[in-house]
Amino acid sequence: MDIGRIDQVIDKHDGEASSLIQILLEIQSENHWLPKEALDRVSERLQVPMSRIQHITTFYKAFSQVPKGRHEIHVCVGTACHVRGAQRVLEALEDATGLKPGETDVELKFSLETVNCLGCCALGPVMVVDGEYHGNVAPAKSAEVLKNYE
Amino acid sequence: MLMINSPAELEACRKDILSKRDPKKPCITLCSGSACHATGSEKVARAIELEVKNHGLDVEVDIRRTGCHGFCEKGPIVVIYPEGICYLKVQPEDVCEIISHTFKEKKIVERLLYCDPNTGEKATFEHDIPFYKNQERLVLGLNRKIDPKSFEDYMAVGGYQALSKALFEMTPEEVIGEVKGANLRGRGGAGFPSGLKWEMARNAPGDVKYVIVNCDEGDPGAYMDRSLMEGNPFAVLEGLMIGAYAIGAREGYVYVRQEYPLAVSNLAEAMKQATRHGLLGKNILGSGFDFTVKVHCGAGAFICGEETSLLMSLEGKAGEPNPRPPFPATKGLWGKPTNINNVETWANIPLVINKGAAAFSALGTEVSKGTKIFSLVGKVNNTGLVEVPMGIPLRDIIYKIGGGVPGGKKFKAVQTGGPSGGCIPEALLDIKVDFEELTKAGAMMGSGGMIVMDEDTCMVDISRYFLEFLSDESCGKCTPCREGIRRMLRILTDMTTGKGKEGDLELLEELAETTKGASLCALGKGSPNPVLSTMHYFREEYEAHIVHKRCPSLSCKELINYVIDPEKCKACGSCFRQCPAEAIHGGKKMIHEVIQEKCTKCGTCLEACPARFGAVKKISGEPVPAPLSEAQRTMA
Ligand SMILES: Cc1cc2nc3c(=O)[nH]c(=O)nc-3n(C[C@H](O)[C@H](O)[C@H](O)COP(=O)(O)O)c2cc1C
């Protein structure tokens, strides 16, 4: 992500330090992770010390300081999904990708994450790949879904 | 008409909109909330547009994409007006038939109707379906009538009447009086009386004040806030503006969790349109009242739903809670008086103002008025959002509306109140659901998650689950919460993995007391609740785990084994072929066997075994039968 684009995001929020989280969220969502150069730029422009930025990026789960895969898999482990077998779905996906939650493979193909509820509780277990929702997934079906991604 | 500058113009605009609408004109509506996206409503929508065009019906038929109807289990849902014919689980390939049959030939497509699983009886209309019939959908009901991105739709169902009434016919004090009189209690957790809170903020000294919508909805298993924000953002905004007027605020914030992208975009669109019509901004309806709103996205932290943490997060900081008092009402955002309410609370405000306190509080119990939306999920037939009057028996929600537990399984408990709530057993199903009764039963109202559990759900595992969630989400600022949760979690993890010891229950109770008493915020204070309530009602399950290393629900992986009953195995080879761990000892005409050393306990064999054989089973707390010899395995 180039500095020009980061500046655009910052300008959109009028360079307000109180918008720090919103700015980081936008960079995260566009770039899928927060490179050190981006954080340096944000720190410089908003005049917020790096220590505070680090505190924020580690406190909130949405942020990642390491590159993410091309495809992000989110498995819901919220209560409704838990009682309907989300754990087994997660295990099937761990098997299929060789990843543990929070990890990304070396080819940067998949990142596996757990989330605590996607608000589709009626359809549990739920998984989301690149923003596409899949409801009522059985363990075998969940691994099947991944075959559609290159 | 663009800018609306007075109550008279508002009504003229409404009249104009309604005059252009013919209630008899056919209209096809499709629900388009997040859950329906998951079941393919996007494709259905495209199919409808295409078919309507192909049949040359674009002028004669309206198409409306609405918010969530609540019956998510059966989505996507298509309702056809003016008749109100309700089709469930509609897929793109059904659309052609719907258009040609129902629109052209006025016939019903039987297979898409609701079918009662017990009687086999079909229901053509929404109001005949038991799931809807037993609800009172005062707040959620509008979702299915309007396109959340249409200002005109909201106007057509009476939108902004309450705001206009508040601004022109009531003083701020009268508005607060009405909310107090209605006895409206916060829907976000603690059930604090909203009118009192508003009054505190109004009376707090200061010129600058803020109002905030809490749409962080962190309780896993609850999603009514998402549905309201996605399905009817105008109503939430209208409620917020009435509150702002009452308190004396000119600025508001909506704090939405980032997991809800559709809620954010629908809200943004509603704000844009409201602004265009002068229903946000300066001098609203010519009343002299100014109001603007900003949207702030959460970044994935459960604690940010707690109001003091939410404020920290809004200020761009890490969302760590602060001790109260001072309450936000006196010292909130940027140190100014601030009023925070939950989405559902705000959505109730227009209702209170339109109906009046007396009519609003006619529904409900002595201490809890109006309706509450619950998210009925887990092991229940009709999962979805249900809105019921306060005081309805819990049993009615689960059986009359929810249709009971699927698959002939036995009901075990219902969990309410999220990670600070508790589990209610069968014996208490007849309690009336309101703030006090749920608390008395050891659970709480919380935000309205209701997770039904059946005989396969292990209560020890559930309490371990909640503690794991909370230990992840504890911000770590105070020691009792951070360490207390961690230690309780370790004990429970030991129990579920067969390492429980005598004395663990007493130790848990002791830790629970300390954590409850000494934690800084409600996350820590409430964290022992799931443990205490399950220990109270299901102590024997805990004891089985500790003493006999047995999981009575056959759920804790470390305590169970999969075995094949030699009497029942027909050597069909299903389990052998599907086992991902190659842990089945198979062979033609050989009784199959699970190789315990290789088994990962994924359960695939149990599902693979044809139901008519039912040879695979789980055992717990008993020895695994010795492997058979080759001779014993050979079938006759
Ligand atoms: C750990 C924790 C999480 C909370 N999460 C939420 C939430 O997600 N949504 C919400 O409206 N209130 C939540 N609350 C309650 C808020 O602190 C606050 O009481 C509520 O937003 C007030 O609104 P109400 O009076 O309309 O209920 C939470 C409280 C705690 C302690």
Ligand code: FES
């Ligand atoms: S619990 Fe999984 S979507 Fe809500």
